[in-house]
Amino acid sequence: MTIQDRTLQNFNILHFQTDLLTWYSHNKRDLPWRSNQDPYTVWVSEIMLQQTKVDTVIPFYYRFLEKFPTVYALASAEEQEVLKAWEGLGYYSRARNLQHAVREVVEQYDGKVPDDPKELEGLKGIGSYTKGAILSIAYNKPEPAVDGNVMRVFSRLLNLEDDIAQPKTKKLFESIIREVISHEDPSSFNQAIMDLGATICTPKSPACMLCPVQEHCAAFELGVQEHLPIKSKAKKNKVMPYVALLLTNEQGEIAIEQRPEDGLLANLWQFPMVPVQDMDLELVEAWFLANYGMKIRLGNKQGNLKHVFSHLTWKIEIFEAECVQNSADRPEVRFVSKEELSTYPFPVSHQKMMQYL
DNA sequence: AATGCGGGGGC
DNA sequence: GCCCCAGCATT
Numbered sequence: 001m002t003i004q005d006r007t008l009q010n011f012n013i014l015h016f017q018t019d020l021l022t023w024y025s026h027n028k029r030d031l032p033w034r035s036n037q038d039p040y041t042v043w044v045s046e047i048m049l050q051q052t053k054v055d056t057v058i059p060f061y062y063r064f065l066e067k068f069p070t071v072y073a074l075a076s077a078e079e080q081e082v083l084k085a086w087e088g089l090g091y092y093s094r095a096r097n098l099q100h101a102v103r104e105v106v107e108q109y110d111g112k113v114p115d116d117p118k119e120l121e122g123l124k125g126i127g128s129y130t131k132g133a134i135l136s137i138a139y140n141k142p143e144p145a146v147d148g149n150v151m152r153v154f155s156r157l158l159n160l161e162d163d164i165a166q167p168k169t170k171k172l173f174e175s176i177i178r179e180v181i182s183h184e185d186p187s188s189f190n191q192a193i194m195d196l197g198a199t200i201c202t203p204k205s206p207a208c209m210l211c212p213v214q215e216h217c218a219a220f221e222l223g224v225q226e227h228l229p230i231k232s233k234a235k236k237n238k239v240m241p242y243v244a245l246l247l248t249n250e251q252g253e254i255a256i257e258q259r260p261e262d263g264l265l266a267n268l269w270q271f272p273m274v275p276v277q278d279m280d281l282e283l284v285e286a287w288f289l290a291n292y293g294m295k296i297r298l299g300n301k302q303g304n305l306k307h308v309f310s311h312l313t314w315k316i317e318i319f320e321a322e323c324v325q326n327s328a329d330r331p332e333v334r335f336v337s338k339e340e341l342s343t344y345p346f347p348v349s350h351q352k353m354m355q356y357l
Numbered sequence: 358a359a360t361g362c363g364g365g366g367g368c
Numbered sequence: 369g370c371c372c373c374a375g376c377a378t379t
Contacts, residue, residue, distance in 0.1 A: 049374040056365065056373090090363025093377080127376045147374045167358065194374055203372060204368080234371090235360090264362070311361055348364065 007158050008179055016216045017182045017189065023212030024192035029054075029199070032061055034191075039113035039138035040071050040102075046133045047098050047125060051091065054198070060089050071113070074099055075106040083267060083345040092268060092345075097125030115139045128174065133190065142186040144177035146170055149197025150190075155229035156201060159218035165232045239313045242273045243284050244305070246356060247296060247321040253335035254357065255323070256344065264309070269344040271353055272333070273316070284319075293328030296321045302356040307349035318353055 028034070031054065033045035044064060048057045064085050068074035074082070079099060086095035101123035105113055113134065114120050120131045132145030144150075151164040151173050158176070162169040182189040200207045208220050219225040247255040256269050272292070274284050281298065288296050299320035307314040323335075336344075338357055346354075 046374065051363085051373055051375055053365075053373050088364075090365085091375090093362070094375090097376080125376065129375060133374070145374075148372075149374065191374090198374085231371095236370095266362095307364090309361095309363060 007160065007176065010218075011158065011180070011216065013180050016180065016213060019213050019216070020192050020196070021182060021185060021188055024188055024195060027195070027199075027212075028188075028191065029195055032058060037138050037187075039115075039134060041065060042138040043113060043126075043130075043134055044098070046130045047094050048089065050094060050130070052089065056089070060086070071102045071105055071111050075103045079267065080345065084343070087268075087345045088348055088351075092265060094125060096267070100124045101126065113138070115141070117143065128170070132174075136181075136186040136190045140185075140187055142178075142181045142183045144174040144181065145190045146173045146177060147194070149194045149201075150177065152203065152229050153193055153197045153201045156206070156219035156225050157213065157217050159222060159224065159228070161228070161230050163232050164229045165234075237309065237312045239315055241276050241278075241315045242317070243276050243281070244270075244316045244318050244350075244353060245272045245274065245288075245296070245321045246302065246318065246353065247272060247323055249323045249326070249335050251335070253337055254341070255333060255335055256341070257330075257334070258332040265347045267345075268347050270346065270350045276317075292330070292333065293326075294323060295325040295327075297324055305349060305352060307352075314349060316349070316353075318356055320356075 033041060045057070045061055048061055048064070067085055068077060068082070077099070079096060082095050082099050083092060086092055089095075104123060105111060109119070114123075115135065115138075117131060117135060120126050120134060121128070126134070129145055129147050132143040135141040135143040136145055148164070151170065154160065154173055154176060155162070155164065160172075162172060164170075196211075196213070200211050204226075206225050208214055208217070208225060211217065211220070214220055217225070219228050245255070249255070255272055257272055258269050259265050259267060261267050272288070274287050276284065284298055285296055288294060299322065302318040302320060305314070305316040305318060307316070341354065
């Protein structure tokens with residue numbers, strides 16, 4: 001007898017499926033990516049929805065598919081165009097991995113999104129969740145798609161106290177879902193759990209009195225639903241102080257630079273940033289000369305900006321500056337007009353600086 | 358298993 | 369402030 005069999009021994013699978021799917025058929029959310037089963041558009045939606053709320057995704061989803069309606073359109077686009085369409089959505093490696101994977105689909109799979117688990121998981125940006133979502137939603141295969149919703153809902157249904165921050169816990173839930181998923185309608189089953197988690201079985205103050213599967217819920221029976229799921233704390237982030245420069249040349253053009261192709265905000269553009277200790281402004285001009293080969297004159301302070309990422313915080317002082325002498329020739333640094341700025345993908349933090357121009 | 362990777366919204 | 373959100377890649 002396996003662990004999940006013991007876990008499920010008092011769980012009425014068929015009754016649960018019926019209650020869940022009946023509720024879903026009458027209460028499912030009307031979402032743009034539910035209008036068809038096109039594997040490409042399902043794929044795009046699932047990538048955008050990673051760690052991102054439905055309401056945030058919707059306008060990006062429409063704009064993205066208007067610009068890149070097919071795998072061929074996305075495969076043949078410039079990466080900068082794709083990043084521009086992703087601008088503001090965050091986790092930008094999702095966009096670059098998606099395009100990389102779509103190009104592989106065009107070249108290796110004749111433009112058809114694979115319906116094979118191994119082939120799907122081999123594509124950049126597709127992990128266990130997204131693989132299961134595409135297989136179940138686009139191809140009606142009974143594969144688990146375990147995300148935060150699924151772990152929360154089933155932690156409560158089965159009163160499981162496993163730490164959902166740990167990778168092995170996700171595997172446990174995948175084996176559980178394989179036991180309980182509907183083989184008649186796996187697409188609706190997976191999406192029903194997500195809708196339930198988003199609207200009823202919410203992280204705080206779950207609406208148990210409205211829940212269609214309340215009678216199946218061990219946590220509700222014990223009154224412990226508010227204490228589940230168990231999740232260990234993330235470590236707190238670190239503050240990084242910077243001076244950002246609104247740096248202009250004699251033509252009134254403004255300096256921007258492209259970030260490295262790896263790491264935070266990879267390949268996006270920004271105004272030059274100087275790391276500072278204790279906001280020691282004396283060193284900014286010298287640091288810039290040493291690192292950019294550009295003589296600048298620091299001007300007036302324009303404002304402050306605090307930007308919080310999931311793992312660090314930028315604390316930025318914004319200064320005007322003039323380029324006095326430019327003996328550098330770095331391709332990632334450009335002087336552009338204000339009008340041209342809108343053609344480059346910028347992180348939100350640097351979009352906020354544009355008000356000072 | 359642990360860490361890096363965005364940005365927004367709820368409380 | 370902290371937590372969460374239709375997670376994945378890398379180490």
